Amino acid sequence: MTQHLAAPAAPASGTHTDWWRGAVIYQVYPRSFADGNGDGMGDLEGIRTRLPHLRELGVDAVWLSPFYSSPQADAGYDVADYRAIDPMFGSLLDADALVRDAHDLGLRIIVDLVPNHSSDQHDWFQRALREGPGSPLRERYHFRPGKGADGSQPPNDWESIFGGPAWTRTPDGEWYLHLFAPEQPDFNWEHPAVHDEFRSILRFWLDMGVDGFRVDVAHGLVKAEGLPDIGTRDQLKLLGNDAMPFFDQDGVHAIYRSWRKVLAEYAGERILVAEAWTPTVERAAAYVRPDEMHQAFNFQYLGTHWDAAELREVIDVSLAAMRPVGAPATWVLSNHDVTRHATRFANPPGxxxxxREAGDRELGLRRARAATLLMLALPGSAYVYQGEELGLPDVTDLPDEVRQDPSFVRANQGAAGTASVEGGGGRR
Structure with a gap:
């Protein structure tokens, strides 16, 4: 299903082009895209060798999912060092060469940034564990005493996105917050050191020449004051529909206004892209006001059924929501977090x-072709997931023993939320 798009212009120097307003951005998941050294794992060298293919395809930019140093508890979204490349993917020299080659081909590079949480192997978190209760380093995360006479109950009733409690108890009795896996403790964005660190991280990669950042869990950095209880179980069912005390708090916007100023220090129209799961498109539009981010993913469009009336409605609503803030609408059908649309559309709606059902693959492919064609015809910016140009479906028959996604592991192994964390580190 190869779709040849308009050839991209070379990255801007001093010229103001607003390239991102109509860009086609291609997502690469490094571990599964291309293997450059023959070890069976995708890497930066493999991506680099495929850049001419992406240039020929006609995309404007390449978004790289995380390649940072990581224990890989969540496929790299648990970052141990934001300024280092995980050896499984290569080195900083490889990253520099990739950026340079991309620019030579007229492509831009957008990297994933994970500011809501770090790995539990991050130096800050490991030092906080070693120093114990009262350590100033614990203020950079959300450490709390537990409830109950002996502190054996979590500090509140929040549930992890990956299942089970959003709190894990340490051997010294305190608990720490992790909206995702226990290996991913949430930063406390009320602490100035966290702000300073991430502005420094932005500059590190901007100095290397990257053209922008896709901000993971952009809606989650700020939590409601006092970390109040939600008061109900099965909180996953509320996500995207109800206001939650750990998502889409108004305080996140000051962070992105600060980051926008950092990007303005650099030539070449660098951009910020929000992964912001919000109840409405109108709430998503708040992330792309003129002094904040440049784009926000349109997950309402991604989740729309194969239905002409539904598609028409979400397109109209999306365009109308972005108009007052002067931002382009974005369109996305597949990414690493969801089943590919060639498989979704092969199955009944709802x-x-x-x-994990293969469905009618021939039907799914026909619908995927039409859906991608429609997406690329809409005004605004489109995101294409690797292999989407080929109409690839999901692999739906993987045996359980080879699956690695944290939500599957926790659901099938249990998640008591009381796993011990050893101060010296070590994967659980």
Missing amino acids: LGTQL
């Missing part, structure tokens, strides 16, 4: 965006 099964959600994460399913």
